[in-house]
Amino acid sequence: MxxxxxxxxxxxxxxxxxxxxxxxxxxxxxxxxxxxxxxxLLSQYDDLTQIYNRRYFLEIVQYHFTKMYHHKPSAIMMIDIDHFKQINDTHGHILGDDVLQYVVKLISEHLRESDIFARYGGDEFIVFFPAISQKDIYNIALRIQSKLFEDSSYASPVTLSIGICLFSTSLALQNVIEYADNALYVAKSKGRNRIEFYPS
Incomplete structure (x- = not known):
C-alpha cells in the first residue's frame, strides 16, 4: 500500500x-x-391525579401575584372531599384513588383556561382564579358540587366542602390561602357539602 x-x-x-x-x-x-x-414533569405534577403539585402551584401563582393580578379581583378556592378518610378505611385505597381522579376530572371540566388547579395535599385541592367576580366563582363552585352529586356512581355520595377567599388588594399569597382555608374550615364545621367565603 x-x-x-x-x-x-x-x-x-x-x-x-x-x-x-x-x-x-x-x-x-x-x-x-x-x-x-x-x-x-415529576417536579411539577402530582403523580396520581396528573395536575400540578403543591410546590409548583405556589411557585407559579406567586409569579402571577407579583406580576399580573394584584390589581384585579381574583380568588383562591380550597376544596376538600368530605369524609375521604372514611372512604379509604371502608373501601380501600384503590377506590380512594379512583375517587380522587374522578373528582379532579370533574373539577377540571368546570375551570377556565386561565385558572390554575393543583392537589394541595391528601384529599385537598386548590385553585387560583385570576380576574373573577364573586358571582362567577360561586356559580363555578355550585356547578362542581351539583355535577358531582348528579354523576356520582359510588355506593356512598361523594361531596365537597369549598372555601373561597376573594381579594382585590395586594395581599400575600400565603395569607389568601390561609383565609380560603379558614372558609373551608367553616364549611366543614357547618356540616360539609357547603360553599363558604372568607370573611363569612
Whole structure:
C-alpha cells in the first residue's frame, strides 16, 4: 500500500470516527433532554391525579401575584372531599384513588383556561382564579358540587366542602390561602357539602 492510499484510508477512518462520535453525542443529548423533561414533569405534577403539585402551584401563582393580578379581583378556592378518610378505611385505597381522579376530572371540566388547579395535599385541592367576580366563582363552585352529586356512581355520595377567599388588594399569597382555608374550615364545621367565603 503506497503512502497516498494509506493517507486516504486514515482520513476515511477519522471521518467515520468523528461521525460515530457525533451520533453518540446527539443520542446522549436526546436521552438527557428526555430524562430532564421527565424530571421536570415529576417536579411539577402530582403523580396520581396528573395536575400540578403543591410546590409548583405556589411557585407559579406567586409569579402571577407579583406580576399580573394584584390589581384585579381574583380568588383562591380550597376544596376538600368530605369524609375521604372514611372512604379509604371502608373501601380501600384503590377506590380512594379512583375517587380522587374522578373528582379532579370533574373539577377540571368546570375551570377556565386561565385558572390554575393543583392537589394541595391528601384529599385537598386548590385553585387560583385570576380576574373573577364573586358571582362567577360561586356559580363555578355550585356547578362542581351539583355535577358531582348528579354523576356520582359510588355506593356512598361523594361531596365537597369549598372555601373561597376573594381579594382585590395586594395581599400575600400565603395569607389568601390561609383565609380560603379558614372558609373551608367553616364549611366543614357547618356540616360539609357547603360553599363558604372568607370573611363569612
Amino acid at each position: 503506497d503512502q497516498e492510499t494509506l493517507y486516504k484510508l486514515v482520513i476515511v477512518v477519522l471521518i467515520i470516527g468523528i461521525l460515530l462520535l457525533l451520533y453518540y453525542y446527539q443520542k446522549r443529548l436526546c436521552e438527557l433532554k428526555l430524562h430532564n423533561g421527565q424530571l421536570e
